[in-house]
Amino acid sequence: MNIESSFKVSTGSLSLPQPYLLFLGDTTQRGYAKTALGLRDWAPEKCVGEYRLPGATVSAGLEQLTPAQAEARGAQSLLIGVANSGGVIADGWVPSLFEALEAGLDIVSGMHMRLADIPGLAVRAQELGRQLIDVRDPPRGLPVGTGRKRSGMRLLTVGTDCALGKKYTALAIARAFAARGVDADFRATGQTGIMIAGGGVPMDAVVSDFEAGAAELVSPDAAPGHWDVVEGQGSLFHPSYAAVSLGLLHGSQPDVIVVCHEPGREEVMGRPGYKLPSIEETIELNLRLGARTNPAIRCAGVSFNTAHMDADEAAALMAAESERLGLPVADPIRGGEAFDRLMDSCLA
């Protein structure tokens, strides 16, 4: 089992044409290129090169290729690897998108602005038999959930809040499983994860009646020893997004959850007055609600995002929290023995 096969895609969910040529536009801010950098870090085998415009100062460190050169090396699509403020496709990028179509590439975008809204692009794509894929759009024909228990094992990352490392944790766990020779797939439920995995379903964009059904589709029946490592979304305690989290929990029917938390965060992001739940509350509620579709659900441990702390401080806090909770606590970015113990617990 290698990293590449840990990113297989389930039938019926979005499936992206790969490998990609990463488009960086004329980006000068490293923060805006995080999609491209994430792909380089997590799916290097899916990236044949990058395409920067004059003026760009940010690089993912890949070979600079034109769309035609990339196509000759096997690229199937140009992927917009930029996530700027507002999700706008700049006018200056548009000629490159037409160039990609002419070169025989499809286009993949996670921007708010839809590809089909660029004048002439959809017409030209149709003439050339190329696809325009907006990763924010869920696939059509999603089923209603059945609640049927599926074969194989599943792990879901859940959180005390949004935006604190559920995707990163799932990717790190899938990679660690693969490194241990465990047959595992990362299952993507958000746009960046979908680009990394090459497929998945953007759970926040799915109609509520089909939320659990979409999650069932994301992690289909598998061999008994196989693990799906499912990217979590939102939080059961979030006053705006808990519907997404519950549908995903019910539909993914995890055998194991890993709770993600950012030490020091005390309120729900963007919702002042909404106190963050404790880790214990988060474990308890996810186990209780998850047991509805998988009574065998258990919590294997906790993933801390300690990017804002120094190494000694982080290690001391994680050791103390592990002692207090009676569970492994680790930061997957820091790795080390703590993360090994968390992996042992997941596979126990």
Place this chain on the structure above:
Amino acid sequence: MNIESSFKVSTGSLSLPQPYLLFLGDTTQRGYAKTALGLRDWAPEKCVGEYRLPGATVSAGLEQLTPAQAEARGAQSLLIGVANSGGVIADGWVPSLFEALEAGLDIVSGMHMRLADIPGLAVRAQELGRQLIDVRDPPRGLPVGTGRKRSGMRLLTVGTDCALGKKYTALAIARAFAARGVDADFRATGQTGIMIAGGGVPMDAVVSDFEAGAAELVSPDAAPGHWDVVEGQGSLFHPSYAAVSLGLLHGSQPDVIVVCHEPGREEVMGRPGYKLPSIEETIELNLRLGARTNPAIRCAGVSFNTAHMDADEAAALMAAESERLGLPVADPIRGGEAFDRLMDSCLA
């Protein structure tokens, strides 16, 4: 406060052109006409008459009017009052739909088949400046939930399962509140409810990220003594639809819940092997999760659907269950003192 004013519509949600001419097509099965019969029972002031085709044997008991006659009496739309198997608009009905447009009426439909898919209908509607409204389609531009506590009081009907009386219970409570002189609005969250209310949001068709936000929109800020009586959807225990229920619970931030149940139902409808939760579990989980957006949430009692029982048996069961739970238990269809006690408890 009268019944009519109990069906005001919140801004931003769907708003239907009223009053209606109820279209019954050529229906010969009473069960298929339940939308029309529900409108006659719950919103008679919104129905100027009915329009049956030759061969129809089912009537809602209203005056038979052509679209032109109905328009002359103030009708704003022809409403398809039939919900047949498959939700198909029969070919034989189509000329009547064109006739309605020509007479100056909009068309309102809750069928699966979309009005715009009838050849020529959308073009003719546009030429005449008429609207085609599919009640299954949620309004555009729904907001993300904020979690902000709104003014006024709210009641939500919740359930041990789907399809056991949450809409009927909410309608009966709104009517009973009005009869007691309490300022109240029925807030619709499903298609039949929306037709009765003249507006609302079909919560099961809303994208998950906006589920709580849509529920916030359905029951906006109101005067301190005002009650919104919100139609519940699904069940927190349903393996397919719990996302809808949780978004609605968080967004409607009820002060009071009434739990709806059908005695004798032991498994989730359509999901064999999924045991129905007990009434106590249903109360406890709804209160726990609802407290996230309204810590003052409480359960006022239980609504039983006893249509399949005889009167004595139903009365004895409700008395015993009321004793056991320490809460009023009533069947709103049977009404009586038990229902009065439930209303007292809601308003306590």
